[in-house]
Amino acid sequence: MDNWLPTLITATPSEGYDLAVKLARIAVKKTQPDAAVRERLREVYEADANALIAVSQVVATHFATIAHANNHWRDA
Amino acid sequence: MDNWLPTLITATPSEGYDLAVKLARIAVKKTQPDAAVRERLREVYEADANALIAVSQVVATHFATIAHANNHWRDA
Amino acid sequence: MDNWLPTLITATPSEGYDLAVKLARIAVKKTQPDAAVRERLREVYEADANALIAVSQVVATHFATIAHANNHWRDA
Amino acid sequence: MDNWLPTLITATPSEGYDLAVKLARIAVKKTQPDAAVRERLREVYEADANALIAVSQVVATHFATIAHANNHWRDA
Amino acid sequence: MDNWLPTLITATPSEGYDLAVKLARIAVKKTQPDAAVRERLREVYEADANALIAVSQVVATHFATIAHANNHWRDA
Amino acid sequence: MDNWLPTLITATPSEGYDLAVKLARIAVKKTQPDAAVRERLREVYEADANALIAVSQVVATHFATIAHANNHWRDA
Incomplete structure:
Protein backbone atom coordinates (compact mmCIF):
# COMPACT_ATOMS: atom_id res chain seq x y z
CA MET A 1 0.00 0.00 0.00
CA ASP A 2 2.85 2.37 -0.75
CA ASN A 3 1.39 5.33 -2.62
CA TRP A 4 -2.13 3.97 -2.85
CA LEU A 5 -3.62 7.48 -2.74
CA PRO A 6 -1.70 9.68 -5.14
CA THR A 7 -4.40 12.36 -5.36
CA LEU A 8 -7.81 13.44 -4.08
CA ILE A 9 -8.77 14.86 -7.47
CA THR A 10 -11.53 13.03 -9.35
CA ALA A 11 -13.30 13.80 -12.62
CA THR A 12 -16.82 13.74 -11.18
CA PRO A 13 -18.65 13.81 -7.82
CA SER A 14 -19.60 10.16 -8.47
CA GLU A 15 -15.95 9.17 -8.59
CA GLY A 16 -15.29 11.32 -5.56
CA TYR A 17 -17.96 9.43 -3.68
CA ASP A 18 -16.41 6.11 -4.63
CA LEU A 19 -13.07 7.37 -3.35
CA ALA A 20 -14.76 8.34 -0.06
CA VAL A 21 -16.08 4.79 0.29
CA LYS A 22 -12.55 3.53 -0.31
CA LEU A 23 -11.03 5.87 2.29
CA ALA A 24 -13.58 4.72 4.86
CA ARG A 25 -12.54 1.11 4.30
CA ILE A 26 -8.79 1.69 4.42
CA ALA A 27 -8.82 2.74 8.08
CA VAL A 28 -10.46 -0.56 8.96
CA LYS A 29 -7.82 -2.37 6.94
CA LYS A 30 -4.99 -0.53 8.68
CA THR A 31 -6.46 -1.26 12.12
CA GLN A 32 -7.35 -4.89 11.39
CA PRO A 33 -4.83 -6.17 8.83
CA ASP A 34 -6.11 -9.77 8.89
CA ALA A 35 -8.31 -10.17 5.80
CA ALA A 36 -10.05 -13.27 7.18
CA VAL A 37 -11.13 -11.41 10.31
CA ARG A 38 -12.31 -8.45 8.22
CA GLU A 39 -14.35 -10.76 6.00
CA ARG A 40 -16.05 -12.25 9.05
CA LEU A 41 -16.79 -8.80 10.48
CA ARG A 42 -18.11 -7.65 7.13
CA GLU A 43 -20.75 -10.38 7.19
CA VAL A 44 -21.86 -9.00 10.55
CA TYR A 45 -22.05 -5.29 9.78
CA GLU A 46 -23.54 -5.78 6.30
CA ALA A 47 -26.65 -7.09 8.01
CA MET B 1 -24.58 3.70 -11.10
CA ASP B 2 -22.03 5.08 -13.52
CA ASN B 3 -22.25 8.86 -13.30
CA TRP B 4 -25.17 8.97 -10.89
CA LEU B 5 -23.92 12.20 -9.31
CA PRO B 6 -22.95 14.59 -12.08
CA THR B 7 -23.03 17.71 -9.88
CA LEU B 8 -23.56 18.98 -6.34
CA ILE B 9 -25.27 22.13 -7.61
CA THR B 10 -28.98 22.45 -6.88
CA ALA B 11 -31.46 25.26 -7.51
CA THR B 12 -32.62 25.60 -3.90
CA PRO B 13 -31.63 24.52 -0.38
CA SER B 14 -34.68 22.21 -0.41
CA GLU B 15 -33.28 20.33 -3.39
CA GLY B 16 -29.87 20.32 -1.76
CA TYR B 17 -31.37 18.70 1.30
CA ASP B 18 -32.99 16.00 -0.83
CA LEU B 19 -29.63 15.35 -2.46
CA ALA B 20 -28.09 14.99 1.03
CA VAL B 21 -30.67 12.36 1.90
CA LYS B 22 -29.79 10.55 -1.31
CA LEU B 23 -26.05 10.67 -0.61
CA ALA B 24 -26.64 9.23 2.86
CA ARG B 25 -28.48 6.28 1.35
CA ILE B 26 -25.99 5.52 -1.39
CA ALA B 27 -23.24 4.54 1.06
CA VAL B 28 -25.55 1.95 2.55
CA LYS B 29 -26.33 0.68 -0.95
CA LYS B 30 -22.65 0.40 -1.83
CA THR B 31 -21.87 -1.46 1.40
CA GLN B 32 -24.92 -3.74 1.26
CA PRO B 33 -25.76 -4.27 -2.42
CA ASP B 34 -28.53 -6.81 -1.75
CA ALA B 35 -31.84 -4.89 -2.08
CA ALA B 36 -33.78 -7.54 -0.16
CA VAL B 37 -31.47 -7.29 2.83
CA ARG B 38 -31.65 -3.47 2.72
CA GLU B 39 -35.44 -3.60 2.64
CA ARG B 40 -35.45 -5.81 5.73
CA LEU B 41 -33.03 -3.51 7.55
CA ARG B 42 -35.07 -0.49 6.54
CA GLU B 43 -38.09 -1.90 8.34
CA VAL B 44 -35.95 -2.13 11.46
CA TYR B 45 -34.34 1.32 11.49
CA GLU B 46 -37.51 3.13 10.37
CA ALA B 47 -39.00 2.20 13.73
CA MET C 1 -42.78 19.89 1.09
CA ASP C 2 -42.00 21.44 -2.25
CA ASN C 3 -39.76 24.43 -1.57
CA TRP C 4 -39.93 24.20 2.20
CA LEU C 5 -36.40 25.62 2.58
CA PRO C 6 -36.10 28.66 0.31
CA THR C 7 -33.03 30.07 2.08
CA LEU C 8 -30.50 29.47 4.86
CA ILE C 9 -30.35 33.17 5.68
CA THR C 10 -31.81 34.24 9.03
CA ALA C 11 -31.93 37.58 10.81
CA THR C 12 -30.26 36.39 14.02
CA PRO C 13 -28.28 33.44 15.39
CA SER C 14 -31.36 32.54 17.47
CA GLU C 15 -33.43 32.09 14.32
CA GLY C 16 -30.55 30.21 12.74
CA TYR C 17 -30.55 27.82 15.66
CA ASP C 18 -34.28 27.23 15.28
CA LEU C 19 -33.73 26.48 11.62
CA ALA C 20 -31.04 23.95 12.60
CA VAL C 21 -33.50 22.20 14.88
CA LYS C 22 -35.96 22.07 11.99
CA LEU C 23 -33.38 20.66 9.57
CA ALA C 24 -32.50 17.93 12.06
CA ARG C 25 -36.15 16.88 12.25
CA ILE C 26 -36.80 16.89 8.50
CA ALA C 27 -34.40 14.00 7.86
CA VAL C 28 -36.34 11.88 10.31
CA LYS C 29 -39.56 12.86 8.56
CA LYS C 30 -38.18 11.94 5.15
CA THR C 31 -36.94 8.57 6.43
CA GLN C 32 -40.05 7.75 8.45
CA PRO C 33 -42.99 9.44 6.70
CA ASP C 34 -45.64 7.93 9.00
CA ALA C 35 -46.56 10.64 11.52
CA ALA C 36 -48.10 8.16 13.96
CA VAL C 37 -44.89 6.13 14.12
CA ARG C 38 -42.82 9.31 14.56
CA GLU C 39 -45.08 10.42 17.40
CA ARG C 40 -44.56 7.09 19.16
CA LEU C 41 -40.78 7.28 18.67
CA ARG C 42 -40.76 10.86 19.91
CA GLU C 43 -42.22 9.77 23.22
CA VAL C 44 -39.31 7.33 23.53
CA TYR C 45 -36.40 9.60 22.66
CA GLU C 46 -37.76 12.60 24.56
CA ALA C 47 -37.18 10.61 27.73
CA MET D 1 -36.36 32.45 24.45
CA ASP D 2 -36.99 35.12 21.85
CA ASN D 3 -33.59 36.48 20.87
CA TRP D 4 -31.60 34.44 23.37
CA LEU D 5 -28.59 34.31 21.04
CA PRO D 6 -27.97 37.80 19.68
CA THR D 7 -24.39 37.10 18.58
CA LEU D 8 -21.68 34.43 18.34
CA ILE D 9 -18.95 36.96 19.11
CA THR D 10 -17.17 36.57 22.46
CA ALA D 11 -14.26 38.41 24.01
CA THR D 12 -12.14 35.32 24.65
CA PRO D 13 -11.94 31.63 23.70
CA SER D 14 -12.97 30.81 27.28
CA GLU D 15 -16.23 32.69 26.84
CA GLY D 16 -16.65 31.08 23.45
CA TYR D 17 -16.32 27.68 25.05
CA ASP D 18 -18.99 28.56 27.61
CA LEU D 19 -21.27 29.61 24.79
CA ALA D 20 -20.66 26.26 23.09
CA VAL D 21 -21.74 24.47 26.27
CA LYS D 22 -24.88 26.58 26.29
CA LEU D 23 -25.68 25.86 22.64
CA ALA D 24 -25.32 22.13 23.29
CA ARG D 25 -27.86 22.33 26.08
CA ILE D 26 -30.43 24.42 24.20
CA ALA D 27 -31.14 21.67 21.67
CA VAL D 28 -32.02 19.33 24.51
CA LYS D 29 -34.29 22.00 25.97
CA LYS D 30 -36.05 22.54 22.65
CA THR D 31 -36.58 18.81 22.17
CA GLN D 32 -37.62 18.10 25.75
CA PRO D 33 -39.31 21.26 27.07
CA ASP D 34 -40.32 19.70 30.40
CA ALA D 35 -37.79 20.91 32.98
CA ALA D 36 -38.65 18.16 35.46
CA VAL D 37 -37.94 15.44 32.90
CA ARG D 38 -34.68 17.14 31.89
CA GLU D 39 -33.62 17.29 35.54
CA ARG D 40 -34.23 13.57 35.93
CA LEU D 41 -32.30 12.80 32.73
CA ARG D 42 -29.48 15.05 33.87
CA GLU D 43 -28.97 12.94 36.97
CA VAL D 44 -28.59 9.93 34.69
CA TYR D 45 -26.15 11.30 32.13
CA GLU D 46 -24.04 13.16 34.68
CA ALA D 47 -23.02 9.80 36.06
CA MET E 1 -11.75 28.78 35.56
CA ASP E 2 -12.04 32.43 34.66
CA ASN E 3 -9.94 32.96 31.56
CA TRP E 4 -8.53 29.46 31.40
CA LEU E 5 -8.28 29.59 27.61
CA PRO E 6 -6.71 32.89 26.61
CA THR E 7 -5.75 31.76 23.10
CA LEU E 8 -5.91 28.89 20.61
CA ILE E 9 -2.46 29.69 19.27
CA THR E 10 0.27 27.14 19.99
CA ALA E 11 3.90 26.93 18.91
CA THR E 12 3.66 23.46 17.38
CA PRO E 13 1.05 20.91 16.25
CA SER E 14 2.12 18.76 19.24
CA GLU E 15 1.11 21.50 21.64
CA GLY E 16 -2.06 22.05 19.65
CA TYR E 17 -2.91 18.40 20.09
CA ASP E 18 -2.39 18.65 23.84
CA LEU E 19 -4.71 21.63 23.90
CA ALA E 20 -7.33 19.59 22.02
CA VAL E 21 -7.11 16.88 24.68
CA LYS E 22 -7.61 19.55 27.32
CA LEU E 23 -10.64 21.06 25.55
CA ALA E 24 -12.24 17.61 25.30
CA ARG E 25 -11.90 17.17 29.04
CA ILE E 26 -13.23 20.59 30.03
CA ALA E 27 -16.73 19.87 28.69
CA VAL E 28 -16.92 16.83 30.93
CA LYS E 29 -15.77 18.96 33.85
CA LYS E 30 -18.39 21.61 33.16
CA THR E 31 -21.16 19.02 32.88
CA GLN E 32 -20.06 16.97 35.89
CA PRO E 33 -18.39 19.37 38.34
CA ASP E 34 -17.90 16.76 41.07
CA ALA E 35 -14.27 15.64 40.89
CA ALA E 36 -14.91 12.45 42.82
CA VAL E 37 -17.60 11.33 40.39
CA ARG E 38 -15.37 12.19 37.43
CA GLU E 39 -12.53 10.14 38.92
CA ARG E 40 -14.83 7.13 39.28
CA LEU E 41 -16.06 7.51 35.70
CA ARG E 42 -12.51 7.88 34.48
CA GLU E 43 -11.64 4.46 35.83
CA VAL E 44 -14.52 3.07 33.80
CA TYR E 45 -13.85 4.69 30.44
CA GLU E 46 -10.09 4.27 30.64
CA ALA E 47 -10.66 0.54 30.38
CA MET F 1 6.44 12.55 23.40
CA ASP F 2 7.89 16.02 23.34
CA ASN F 3 7.57 17.36 19.82
CA TRP F 4 6.21 14.18 18.29
CA LEU F 5 4.20 16.14 15.71
CA PRO F 6 6.44 18.81 14.22
CA THR F 7 4.25 19.38 11.13
CA LEU F 8 1.01 18.39 9.40
CA ILE F 9 2.62 18.65 5.98
CA THR F 10 3.10 15.38 4.08
CA ALA F 11 4.37 14.65 0.60
CA THR F 12 1.31 12.68 -0.54
CA PRO F 13 -2.30 12.00 0.48
CA SER F 14 -1.22 8.44 1.34
CA GLU F 15 1.24 9.76 3.90
CA GLY F 16 -1.39 12.17 5.13
CA TYR F 17 -3.74 9.28 5.70
CA ASP F 18 -1.10 7.42 7.70
CA LEU F 19 -0.63 10.51 9.83
CA ALA F 20 -4.39 10.63 10.43
CA VAL F 21 -4.29 7.04 11.68
CA LYS F 22 -1.46 8.02 14.01
CA LEU F 23 -3.32 11.06 15.37
CA ALA F 24 -6.37 8.90 16.08
CA ARG F 25 -4.25 6.54 18.14
CA ILE F 26 -2.41 9.22 20.14
CA ALA F 27 -5.56 10.41 21.91
CA VAL F 28 -6.15 6.89 23.17
CA LYS F 29 -2.54 6.77 24.35
CA LYS F 30 -2.87 10.08 26.19
CA THR F 31 -6.11 8.99 27.86
CA GLN F 32 -4.93 5.48 28.72
CA PRO F 33 -1.15 5.63 29.23
CA ASP F 34 -0.80 2.01 30.32
CA ALA F 35 0.47 0.08 27.30
CA ALA F 36 -0.60 -3.28 28.71
CA VAL F 37 -4.20 -2.11 29.11
CA ARG F 38 -4.18 -0.62 25.61
CA GLU F 39 -2.90 -3.90 24.17
CA ARG F 40 -5.73 -5.79 25.85
CA LEU F 41 -8.31 -3.29 24.58
CA ARG F 42 -6.82 -3.48 21.10
CA GLU F 43 -7.53 -7.20 20.96
CA VAL F 44 -11.15 -6.40 21.72
CA TYR F 45 -11.80 -3.60 19.26
CA GLU F 46 -9.82 -5.20 16.45
CA ALA F 47 -12.48 -7.91 16.36
Missing part, protein backbone atom coordinates in the same frame (compact mmCIF):
# COMPACT_ATOMS: atom_id res chain seq x y z
CA ASP A 48 -26.73 -4.49 10.80
CA ALA A 49 -28.61 -1.26 10.17
CA ASN A 50 -26.73 0.77 12.77
CA ALA A 51 -23.35 -0.34 11.45
CA LEU A 52 -24.35 0.55 7.88
CA ILE A 53 -25.46 4.00 8.99
CA ALA A 54 -22.16 4.45 10.83
CA VAL A 55 -20.26 3.50 7.68
CA SER A 56 -22.35 6.03 5.77
CA GLN A 57 -21.28 8.68 8.33
CA VAL A 58 -17.60 7.94 7.73
CA VAL A 59 -18.16 8.13 3.98
CA ALA A 60 -19.92 11.49 4.42
CA THR A 61 -16.92 12.87 6.31
CA HIS A 62 -14.45 11.74 3.65
CA PHE A 63 -16.74 12.97 0.86
CA ALA A 64 -16.66 16.44 2.40
CA THR A 65 -12.85 16.41 2.27
CA ILE A 66 -12.75 15.12 -1.30
CA ALA A 67 -15.40 17.61 -2.46
CA HIS A 68 -13.33 20.40 -0.93
CA ALA A 69 -10.20 19.13 -2.69
CA ASN A 70 -12.05 19.24 -6.00
CA ASN A 71 -13.44 22.74 -5.41
CA HIS A 72 -16.78 20.95 -5.22
CA TRP A 73 -16.43 20.18 -8.95
CA ARG A 74 -17.78 23.66 -9.66
CA ASP A 75 -15.46 24.02 -12.62
CA ALA A 76 -16.54 20.69 -14.12
CA ASP B 48 -35.90 2.90 15.81
CA ALA B 49 -35.44 6.42 17.17
CA ASN B 50 -31.67 6.15 17.57
CA ALA B 51 -31.21 4.87 14.03
CA LEU B 52 -33.33 7.69 12.64
CA ILE B 53 -31.29 10.26 14.53
CA ALA B 54 -28.10 8.66 13.21
CA VAL B 55 -29.46 8.90 9.66
CA SER B 56 -30.26 12.56 10.32
CA GLN B 57 -26.61 13.07 11.36
CA VAL B 58 -25.33 11.64 8.09
CA VAL B 59 -27.74 13.85 6.17
CA ALA B 60 -26.50 16.88 8.13
CA THR B 61 -22.90 16.11 7.16
CA HIS B 62 -23.75 15.77 3.48
CA PHE B 63 -25.94 18.87 3.59
CA ALA B 64 -22.96 20.88 4.84
CA THR B 65 -20.94 19.73 1.83
CA ILE B 66 -23.72 20.47 -0.63
CA ALA B 67 -24.44 23.88 0.92
CA HIS B 68 -20.74 24.72 0.59
CA ALA B 69 -20.77 23.60 -3.06
CA ASN B 70 -23.70 25.94 -3.73
CA ASN B 71 -22.08 28.88 -1.94
CA HIS B 72 -24.89 28.38 0.57
CA TRP B 73 -27.33 29.53 -2.13
CA ARG B 74 -26.46 33.12 -1.20
CA ASP B 75 -26.66 34.20 -4.82
CA ALA B 76 -30.09 32.59 -5.30
CA ASP C 48 -33.80 9.18 26.75
CA ALA C 49 -30.70 11.19 27.62
CA ASN C 50 -28.50 9.60 24.95
CA ALA C 51 -31.06 10.21 22.23
CA LEU C 52 -31.43 13.85 23.25
CA ILE C 53 -27.66 14.33 23.15
CA ALA C 54 -27.59 12.71 19.71
CA VAL C 55 -30.29 15.12 18.51
CA SER C 56 -28.22 17.97 19.91
CA GLN C 57 -25.26 16.73 17.83
CA VAL C 58 -27.29 16.83 14.63
CA VAL C 59 -28.48 20.33 15.48
CA ALA C 60 -24.86 21.40 16.08
CA THR C 61 -23.86 20.15 12.64
CA HIS C 62 -26.70 21.99 10.91
CA PHE C 63 -26.06 25.12 12.97
CA ALA C 64 -22.47 25.17 11.68
CA THR C 65 -23.77 25.14 8.11
CA ILE C 66 -26.35 27.84 8.76
CA ALA C 67 -23.86 30.02 10.63
CA HIS C 68 -21.50 29.72 7.67
CA ALA C 69 -24.29 30.68 5.26
CA ASN C 70 -24.96 33.80 7.32
CA ASN C 71 -21.30 34.77 7.50
CA HIS C 72 -21.69 33.97 11.21
CA TRP C 73 -23.97 37.03 11.48
CA ARG C 74 -20.83 39.18 11.78
CA ASP C 75 -22.45 41.94 9.75
CA ALA C 76 -25.58 41.94 11.90
CA ASP D 48 -22.53 8.09 32.71
CA ALA D 49 -19.11 8.31 31.07
CA ASN D 50 -20.37 7.68 27.53
CA ALA D 51 -23.05 10.34 27.83
CA LEU D 52 -20.52 12.87 29.14
CA ILE D 53 -18.20 12.14 26.23
CA ALA D 54 -21.12 12.55 23.82
CA VAL D 55 -21.92 15.93 25.39
CA SER D 56 -18.28 16.88 24.97
CA GLN D 57 -18.57 16.01 21.26
CA VAL D 58 -21.52 18.32 20.81
CA VAL D 59 -19.65 21.09 22.61
CA ALA D 60 -16.65 20.53 20.32
CA THR D 61 -18.83 20.94 17.24
CA HIS D 62 -20.36 24.18 18.51
CA PHE D 63 -16.97 25.47 19.64
CA ALA D 64 -15.69 25.04 16.08
CA THR D 65 -18.53 27.21 14.80
CA ILE D 66 -18.02 29.87 17.47
CA ALA D 67 -14.25 29.91 16.95
CA HIS D 68 -14.85 30.43 13.24
CA ALA D 69 -17.26 33.28 13.96
CA ASN D 70 -14.61 34.96 16.08
CA ASN D 71 -11.87 34.50 13.49
CA HIS D 72 -10.38 32.13 16.05
CA TRP D 73 -9.72 35.14 18.27
CA ARG D 74 -6.53 35.76 16.28
CA ASP D 75 -7.02 39.50 16.49
CA ALA D 76 -7.52 39.40 20.26
CA ASP E 48 -13.36 0.68 27.71
CA ALA E 49 -12.28 0.62 24.08
CA ASN E 50 -15.42 2.29 22.73
CA ALA E 51 -15.20 5.13 25.26
CA LEU E 52 -11.54 5.72 24.39
CA ILE E 53 -12.37 5.87 20.69
CA ALA E 54 -15.18 8.34 21.45
CA VAL E 55 -12.74 10.51 23.40
CA SER E 56 -10.38 10.36 20.43
CA GLN E 57 -13.23 11.61 18.22
CA VAL E 58 -13.79 14.63 20.44
CA VAL E 59 -10.07 15.36 20.42
CA ALA E 60 -10.07 15.14 16.61
CA THR E 61 -12.85 17.71 16.38
CA HIS E 62 -11.07 20.15 18.68
CA PHE E 63 -7.76 19.55 16.93
CA ALA E 64 -9.36 20.61 13.65
CA THR E 65 -10.44 23.89 15.24
CA ILE E 66 -7.04 24.52 16.80
CA ALA E 67 -5.21 23.64 13.58
CA HIS E 68 -7.41 26.11 11.74
CA ALA E 69 -6.68 28.81 14.34
CA ASN E 70 -2.97 28.26 13.82
CA ASN E 71 -3.22 28.36 10.02
CA HIS E 72 -2.28 24.68 10.27
CA TRP E 73 1.18 25.77 11.46
CA ARG E 74 2.14 26.27 7.82
CA ASP E 75 4.18 29.34 8.68
CA ALA E 76 6.05 27.50 11.45
CA ASP F 48 -15.46 -5.60 16.76
CA ALA F 49 -17.03 -4.16 13.62
CA ASN F 50 -18.60 -1.16 15.34
CA ALA F 51 -15.35 -0.22 17.06
CA LEU F 52 -13.45 -0.44 13.78
CA ILE F 53 -15.99 1.80 12.07
CA ALA F 54 -15.69 4.28 14.96
CA VAL F 55 -11.91 4.29 14.55
CA SER F 56 -12.42 4.94 10.84
CA GLN F 57 -14.59 7.95 11.75
CA VAL F 58 -11.84 9.44 13.90
CA VAL F 59 -9.33 8.88 11.10
CA ALA F 60 -11.70 10.62 8.66
CA THR F 61 -11.89 13.67 10.91
CA HIS F 62 -8.12 13.92 11.25
CA PHE F 63 -7.65 13.31 7.54
CA ALA F 64 -9.87 16.31 6.80
CA THR F 65 -7.61 18.48 8.97
CA ILE F 66 -4.42 17.15 7.41
CA ALA F 67 -5.79 17.49 3.88
CA HIS F 68 -6.67 21.10 4.66
CA ALA F 69 -3.17 21.73 6.02
CA ASN F 70 -1.71 20.40 2.78
CA ASN F 71 -4.01 22.47 0.58
CA HIS F 72 -5.47 19.10 -0.38
CA TRP F 73 -2.19 18.32 -2.15
CA ARG F 74 -3.48 20.26 -5.15
CA ASP F 75 -0.03 21.63 -5.85
CA ALA F 76 1.55 18.17 -5.75
